[in-house]
Amino acid sequence: xxxxxxxxxxxxxxxxxxxxxGVSGLTTAICLAEAGLDVTIRASRLPLETTSAAAxxxxxxxxxxxxxxxxxxxxxxxxxxxxxxxxPGTGVRMVRGIEAWRAPGEPPGWSALISGFRRCGAAEVPDxxxxxxxxxxxVLNMPVYLGYLLDRFTGSGGEVAVATVGSLAEAAAEVPVVxxxxxxxxxxxxxxxALQPVRGQAVIVANPGISDFFIGxxxxxxxxxxxxxxxxxxxxxxxEERGNWSLDPDPETSQRILAGCAxxxxxxxxxxxxxxxxxxxxxxxxxxxxxxxxxxxxxxxxNYGHSGAGVTLSWGCARDxxxxxxxxxxxxxx
Ligand SMILES: Cc1cc2nc3c(=O)[nH]c(=O)nc-3n(C[C@H](O)[C@H](O)[C@H](O)COP(=O)(O)OP(=O)(O)OC[C@H]3O[C@@H](n4cnc5c(N)ncnc54)[C@H](O)[C@@H]3O)c2cc1C
Numbered sequence: 224x225x226x227x228x229x230x231x232x233x234x235x236x237x238x239x240x241x242x243x244x245g246v247s248g249l250t251t252a253i254c255l256a257e258a259g260l261d262v263t264i265r266a267s268r269l270p271l272e273t274t275s276a277a278a279x280x281x282x283x284x285x286x287x288x289x290x291x292x293x294x295x296x297x298x299x300x301x302x303x304x305x306x307x308x309x310x311p312g313t314g315v316r317m318v319r320g321i322e323a324w325r326a327p328g329e330p331p332g333w334s335a336l337i338s339g340f341r342r343c344g345a346a347e348v349p350d351x352x353x354x355x356x357x358x359x360x361x362v363l364n365m366p367v368y369l370g371y372l373l374d375r376f377t378g379s380g381g382e383v384a385v386a387t388v389g390s391l392a393e394a395a396a397e398v399p400v401v402x403x404x405x406x407x408x409x410x411x412x413x414x415x416x417a418l419q420p421v422r423g424q425a426v427i428v429a430n431p432g433i434s435d436f437f438i439g440x441x442x443x444x445x446x447x448x449x450x451x452x453x454x455x456x457x458x459x460x461x462x463e464e465r466g467n468w469s470l471d472p473d474p475e476t477s478q479r480i481l482a483g484c485a486x487x488x489x490x491x492x493x494x495x496x497x498x499x500x501x502x503x504x505x506x507x508x509x510x511x512x513x514x515x516x517x518x519x520x521x522x523x524x525x526n527y528g529h530s531g532a533g534v535t536l537s538w539g540c541a542r543d544x545x546x547x548x549x550x551x552x553x554x555x556x557x
Pocket of ligand 1: 242243244245246247248265266267268269270273274275276277278279280281282283386387388389404405406407408409412422423424425460461501502503504505526527528529530531532533534535536
């Protein structure tokens with residue numbers, strides 16, 4: 224893990240403390256650092272141990288409020304991920320794929336953001352599905368992408384400390400601006416009972432030659448059926464278990480995921496499971512992106528509750544937080 228993080232060595236008070244090193248914390252910290260602020264991340268888990276590392280991941284607003292701001296954040300992130308897809312080493316690629324449904328339906332509102340989005344013919348969707356769309360979207364190999372984000376943050380002067388924050392008020396007493404990017408753990412830290420985990424389990428197998436992604440609606444045996452190719456491997460999912468806080472992979476669930484995907488893509492039948500991943504989607508009726516004034520000019524901003532769309536909203540939310548901080552504290556701490 225050496226090179227993945229470095230503890231704060233200067234001893235100087237940063238302008239901004241970002242709590243959390245998942246996709247929300249890292250992206251927010253990058254935007255702040257690249258705007259010229261002195262930023263420290265404090266996180267109990269490093270990027271590869273977060274929910275963010277367990278994501279598929281594809282751009283697409285899933286399990287999240289339908290609102291004007293979500294469309295704005297999604298559009299902003301889509302533009303950035305498209306740019307990153309052209310750069311080696313980011314873990315982002317534009318990939319074509321199909322999203323298939325078991326009942327007829329209308330295209331999602333976000334389809335307007337994707338050029339080339341089209342309805343599939345009946346012969347294009349697998350057995351058991353009756354409708355679907357085909358489109359190209361950014362697909363992210365999350366361990367690689369999180370590594371890219373961390374390098375970009377530290378490369379712009381940011382520092383990362385591994386530590387647990389026990390109280391937001393205590394953290395806010397240390398620095399002028401604190402940004403809370405703690406994902407589902409905000410349920411306990413804030414505390415925020417409106418925030419609940421929706422557990423997701425996925426498995427990694429060797430790629431038998433799959434080049435397109437597939438996302439299928441669940442049925443009686445599966446919450447969702449999805450597969451995302453990442454070069455030599457393919458990530459298969461998945462589950463959506465509301466209220467389940469367990470981070471332990473369940474081997475039976477992994478076998479069920481594999482069987483569900485093999486029913487759609489027979490080349491996966493009998494594949495050896497190379498790894499299992501579990502994450503807790505931070506699901507909330509609305510994303511919490513707002514500021515709290517704590518007196519004495521101190522500011523606490525929340526950026527959590529992105530549900531099944533934390534990657535999809537990441538750059539839009541991070542830019543929004545950065546604008547709010549620069550507007551209220553043009554040069555915090557100085
Ligand atoms: C199986 C699965 C598939 C998914 N697929 C997609 C997808 O395809 N596209 C998409 O957009 N989204 C997807 N998501 C959702 C997405 O992964 C989440 O919305 C996103 O990862 C949340 O990121 P985060 O940074 O807010 O939280 P996290 O990744 O959970 O990071 C939280 C950070 O806060 C730290 N922290 C928490 N409490 C404290 C504390 N008290 N003190 C210090 N540090 C603390 C943690 O250690 C961690 O570093 C998926 C999720 C799962 C589980």
